[in-house]
Amino acid sequence: MQLLINGLVAGSLAALMAGGLSLVYGVLGIFNLALGQLALVGGMTTWWLHQQMELPLMVSILGGLFVGGIVTWLTFEIAVAPFYRRDRFLPLVTTIAWSMILDALILLGFQEYPRSILTGSKHYVEMGSARFSLEQVCLVAATLIFVSGVAWMLHSTSFGRKIRATVQHADAARSLGISSSLLHRIVFIASGVLAACGGIYVGIDQNISPTLAFPITIKAYAALIAGGKDNFWGTIAAAYLIAMIEQLAVGTPWFFGQYISAGYQSSIALIFIIGVLLIRPSGLFSRTARTA
Amino acid sequence: MPLLSVSHLSLTLNAQQILKNVTFSVDQGEVVGLIGPNGSGKTTLFNVLSGFLKPTDGSIHLRDADITSVSPAQRAKLGIGRVFQNFGIFREMTLEENVLVALEALPKEQRMLLGNIKDVVKGTLDMVGLSQHAKKKAGSLSGGQMRLLEIARTLKSGKELFLLDEPTAGVSPKMTKQVAELIAELKKEGKTVLIIEHDLPFISQICDRVMVLDLGEVVLNGKPKEIKHDKKLQEIYFGADPTA
Numbered sequence: 001m002q003l004l005i006n007g008l009v010a011g012s013l014a015a016l017m018a019g020g021l022s023l024v025y026g027v028l029g030i031f032n033l034a035l036g037q038l039a040l041v042g043g044m045t046t047w048w049l050h051q052q053m054e055l056p057l058m059v060s061i062l063g064g065l066f067v068g069g070i071v072t073w074l075t076f077e078i079a080v081a082p083f084y085r086r087d088r089f090l091p092l093v094t095t096i097a098w099s100m101i102l103d104a105l106i107l108l109g110f111q112e113y114p115r116s117i118l119t120g121s122k123h124y125v126e127m128g129s130a131r132f133s134l135e136q137v138c139l140v141a142a143t144l145i146f147v148s149g150v151a152w153m154l155h156s157t158s159f160g161r162k163i164r165a166t167v168q169h170a171d172a173a174r175s176l177g178i179s180s181s182l183l184h185r186i187v188f189i190a191s192g193v194l195a196a197c198g199g200i201y202v203g204i205d206q207n208i209s210p211t212l213a214f215p216i217t218i219k220a221y222a223a224l225i226a227g228g229k230d231n232f233w234g235t236i237a238a239a240y241l242i243a244m245i246e247q248l249a250v251g252t253p254w255f256f257g258q259y260i261s262a263g264y265q266s267s268i269a270l271i272f273i274i275g276v277l278l279i280r281p282s283g284l285f286s287r288t289a290r291t292a
Numbered sequence: 293m294p295l296l297s298v299s300h301l302s303l304t305l306n307a308q309q310i311l312k313n314v315t316f317s318v319d320q321g322e323v324v325g326l327i328g329p330n331g332s333g334k335t336t337l338f339n340v341l342s343g344f345l346k347p348t349d350g351s352i353h354l355r356d357a358d359i360t361s362v363s364p365a366q367r368a369k370l371g372i373g374r375v376f377q378n379f380g381i382f383r384e385m386t387l388e389e390n391v392l393v394a395l396e397a398l399p400k401e402q403r404m405l406l407g408n409i410k411d412v413v414k415g416t417l418d419m420v421g422l423s424q425h426a427k428k429k430a431g432s433l434s435g436g437q438m439r440l441l442e443i444a445r446t447l448k449s450g451k452e453l454f455l456l457d458e459p460t461a462g463v464s465p466k467m468t469k470q471v472a473e474l475i476a477e478l479k480k481e482g483k484t485v486l487i488i489e490h491d492l493p494f495i496s497q498i499c500d501r502v503m504v505l506d507l508g509e510v511v512l513n514g515k516p517k518e519i520k521h522d523k524k525l526q527e528i529y530f531g532a533d534p535t536a
Binding site for chain 2: 172176180
């Protein structure tokens with residue numbers, strides 16, 4: 001039970017991050033490797049506003065999301081827009097370069113200390129043998145609200161239909177008059193705001209530190225690739241699946257009652273990607289058509 | 293004034309000249325066929341006309357507006373509609389959504405003129421006999437039905453010039469007849485059609501004029517009857533007669 005709850009919490013974080021990536025890949029066809037840094041920007045800004053400026057938590061969260069959105073927009077204009085139409089693999093390199101610049105700026109501003117947005121003890125609830133905090137319940141609920149919101153947006157709004165049309169046949173969508181440059185910017189910025197949301201999630205649930213950018217990015221990409229890259233629902237499902245597998249792998253006794261060290265937990269996402277790609281190169285939930 | 297004027301259009305890709313000094317015009321209400329062997333540059337010409345490729349040289353005018361550097365989405369808003377060789381439908385969306393998204397992409401003032409958008413969606417599907425499948429995913433349709441859906445969707449989204457890339461490819465003879473009827477309907481409504489086809493009898497039946505493209509150049513341009521018996525056409529498709 002405890003492992004499942006831990007998996008649900010970790011999976012919700014990965015789902016937030018990877019859901020945005022899936023829309024970006026589906027609509028723009030690119031990978032953004034500065035995702036973890038965008039998460040840090042959201043988390044660190046929220047920490048600074050709440051702990052240093054002593055603003056109320058909700059105001060600080062909104063501030064974190066706003067700054068995350070602005071930095072994502074800058075990321076798009078500097079590291080993506082000038083390149084992705086020439087070759088969609090160029091942003092792989094340019095976003096890595098940009099992530100290094102962001103890493104350096106974050107280190108300059110916040111040093112390499114772990115920061116917690118909420119200080120003091122959390123409000124824990126015990127249910128049978130499982131223990132979880134009210135903050136975690138709020139975070140999982142927020143993720144479910146986000147996923148439901150995206151589902152509603154994709155299927156019930158004109159903007160959502162335009163996104164799905166672009167994902168399924170970009171040229172046909174453009175030839176109907178759907179302007180790709182505006183759509184690309186909005187989707188990319190939305191993915192950055194979701195990443196910022198993920199950073200705030202980590203900062204509230206645990207601690208956030210500059211070294212977290214890489215593991216966050218890797219987990220999100222594991223879910224994206226295992227889920228079928230541009231299949232939004234497949235990516236969300238894969239995020240939860242990988243988190244559950246990670247929890248079960250380190251929380252279950254193997255090899256005559258011995259446990260796998262928690263230090264190997266992050267490697268499990270990578271092993272999972274390799275396994276999935278060997279069996280199903282297009283991802284667990286991919287279909288022939290590109291879907292959203 | 294012609295609806296579409298193409299002047300001295302050239303395109304070089306990877307040091308290879310794909311289009312060479314292509315010049316032609318199409319009048320409002322004309323149905324013009326574009327034929328030529330594989331690799332002659334027909335689809336590339338459509339990609340340039342719809343804005344997916346930028347020409348190396350030359351210009352494209354829609355009426356008096358120079359659209360040479362205009363984006364595909366902007367060209368669509370100006371009235372150019374494209375039907376793709378590989379089916380430009382959204383397979384994971386329902387038939388209703390396929391039409392709806394095309395109408396929603398129209399400029400606001402044009403959308404307002406349509407009236408009740410649900411009625412327009414229903415009318416579009418009725419026109420091609422697909423309303424009973426309205427809630428089904430478009431990917432479940434046959435090739436011919438997909439083609440009809442794509443043409444009807446483009447027609448109802450207020451386009452003036454239609455670029456149809458092999459609309460009968462992979463389509464049953466019965467559906468080919470329906471596609472021909474739909475093109476006749478477009479002509480009746482005063483729409484202009486530029487159509488790539490390999491099926492010469494089909495082209496002769498529906499087109500006012502035929503252009504033949506070979507190695508990126510327009511080598512013949514005239515009425516279907518004239519073109520059909522032109523020696524050059526035989527040479528392009530079957531090679532020069534060694535006994536001649």
